[in-house]
Amino acid sequence: MQTKSTEDYLKIIYGLGEDRDTVTTSAIAEELRISSPSVSDMIKKLYESQYISYTPYYGVRLTKKGERIALKIIRRHRLLEVFLMKFLNFPWELVHDEAERLEHVISDEFEDRLDALLGWPQYDPHGDPIPTKDGLVEKLEVLRLSDLEVGDRVSITKVTDSRPLLEFIKRMGLGLNHTLAIKTKESFDGSMVIRAGRKDHFVSREVSQNIYVRKVN
Amino acid sequence: MQTKSTEDYLKIIYGLGEDRDTVTTSAIAEELRISSPSVSDMIKKLYESQYISYTPYYGVRLTKKGERIALKIIRRHRLLEVFLMKFLNFPWELVHDEAERLEHVISDEFEDRLDALLGWPQYDPHGDPIPTKDGLVEKLEVLRLSDLEVGDRVSITKVTDSRPLLEFIKRMGLGLNHTLAIKTKESFDGSMVIRAGRKDHFVSREVSQNIYVRKVN
DNA sequence: TTATTATTTTAGGTTAGTCTAAAATAATTA
DNA sequence: TAATTATTTTAGACTAACCTAAAATAATAA
Structure with missing residues (x-):
């Protein structure tokens, strides 16, 4: 039986490993809001318990055993x-x-x-x-709102699980499976105006990168 | 915000304080399966945080603040x-x-x-x-099965929350609000034979002291 | 390719909650 | 009431999970 801490590390490493191939100490540290030395320490323990494979100064990957727990x-x-x-x-x-x-x-x-x-x-x-x-x-299949262009109509399939983001989306009256259309998209910063229901909303790239969608008709 | 450990101590002290007036180090140690020195240590911390009042070598009581948490x-x-x-x-x-x-x-x-x-x-x-x-x-109102006499008919109102006891009661086919009658009671060890449904069961004093009842008709 | 900058690790320290062994105190028995 | 026994506390140590400061290594820029 692992500790809460072990479980947190493995879960975060799994999440980070979905895009990049190998996960760095600092990425874990940032995600868990823990200092890098502490993470470095913990990495050694996780390695000894064979939850991860690990090359010093390079990075970390989950083993089968680690992935199972994550x-x-x-x-x-x-x-x-x-x-x-x-x-x-x-x-x-x-x-x-x-x-x-x-x-x-x-x-x-x-x-x-x-x-x-x-x-x-x-x-x-x-x-x-x-x-x-x-x-x-x-x-x-990952398609982010930020990848789309003016005129596209999409339905929200997934949203990054972060409290401030969720609050923002809720304030716009949006949610899972809601449909919206892209009205404008600025090339210099990627910001958009989207239409949802009867209202237009301004959406920055930070937000549109964290809203996952599927195209509709 | 208290830790799990603090909460466990306060809860146990509350429980033990229901019969006795003041709770000893060793009683807590036994209940929590922790050594007495560890408990002694913890008592000092709980005292400093004003969750309990405490007289060395004597015992412990919950303060209002401690009781609220318990x-x-x-x-x-x-x-x-x-x-x-x-x-x-x-x-x-x-x-x-x-x-x-x-x-x-x-x-x-x-x-x-x-x-x-x-x-x-x-x-x-x-x-x-x-x-x-x-x-x-x-x-x-506490009335234990062990307090009753031959001929009494009772209904179970409460049972001490201990896994082996609960398993035993379940094996007898008994449970909360079930009715039973006392058929015999030995004076030397307090053991009983009780009738529940169509079956008789042998019940030791250890068990009958942990089954709480209310008299019926 | 050397110097600078950034990242990672090592070294040493802290806190909460546990332990065992030994000393202090209280309770019980002779 | 003195001696023995039982309970509680003190002393000293350990582990997990964190920290900061400094050293080691890798990456980047001149």
Whole structure:
């Protein structure tokens, strides 16, 4: 049985490893808001326990063993998010932090029974796929709002799970599966004006890079 | 915000303080399965934070501040137990350990919304009253099965929340609100034969002291 | 290709919560 | 009430997970 801390590291390394191939000390440090020396320390421990492979001064990758744990935690996190929204009516932007704490303490028993209660859901409230019990995840085709051009119509499939971003999106009256159209896009900074429902909204590149979409008609 | 450890100490001290007036180091140590020196250490810290009052070599009592926290944790524990049984169909004997871990990580938001989901229950699955949000608990009149005599008919109102005991009771086919009659009671060891449904069961004093009852007709 | 800058690691330190062994105190028994 | 026994506390140590300051290494720019 791993500690909360171990689980956090593995989860973050998994997440960071999705784009880049190898994950650096400083990237982990920034993500976990922990100093680099502390991360360096922990990396050695994770390496000794064979959760990661590791080349000093270079970077880190999850081993099969490490990935299995990361996916287990992610599975729990996402199942919990579904529960918090469907059964407790948690507001979108609070769901993440609550799941973040619960994911480390629930048992397999709890996980299985919750899965059943929720009807074996495949996606969480942000549109992320829920890994299966034996560690399989659907690989989402990544299309970011920022990749699209004027005239495109899209539906939101996923949103980066960050509280301020979620609050912003909520204020615009948007959410998962909402449809919107791109009205303008500035070439110098990538900012856009989008139309959703009857309203126009200004969206910076920082935001549009964190909204994932699928094209519609 | 207190740590899990602090919360455990306060909860245990509250529980032990229900019969005795002042709680000893060794009683806490035994309950938490921690060495007495460790407990002695911790007592000093709890005292400095004004969660308890304390006389060296004598014992410990909760302050108002300490009791408030203890009752909050107990409230969460019991609400969680109701949830685990009603929504996740957890078996009686697993409910306690799961709640034990969850109680330390849920937020006030979670607590409130769970309370509502469950319909503001007043008792947990072992028959214990759930403290209110502002720290009030019904004082149960304590009548133990062991206090009764041949011929008495009783209904089970509460059971000590210990896994082996719960498993034993379950094997006898008994549970909360079940009715039983006392057929024999030995004076030398207090052991009994009880009749429940169509079956007779042998019950030692250790067991009968941990089954709380109310007399019927 | 050498010098500067950035990143990572090492060295040494802290805190919370635990431990065992030994000393201090209190309670019990003779 | 003195001696023995039991309980509690003190002393000293350990581990996990963090920290800051300084040294080592790698990357970048002159």
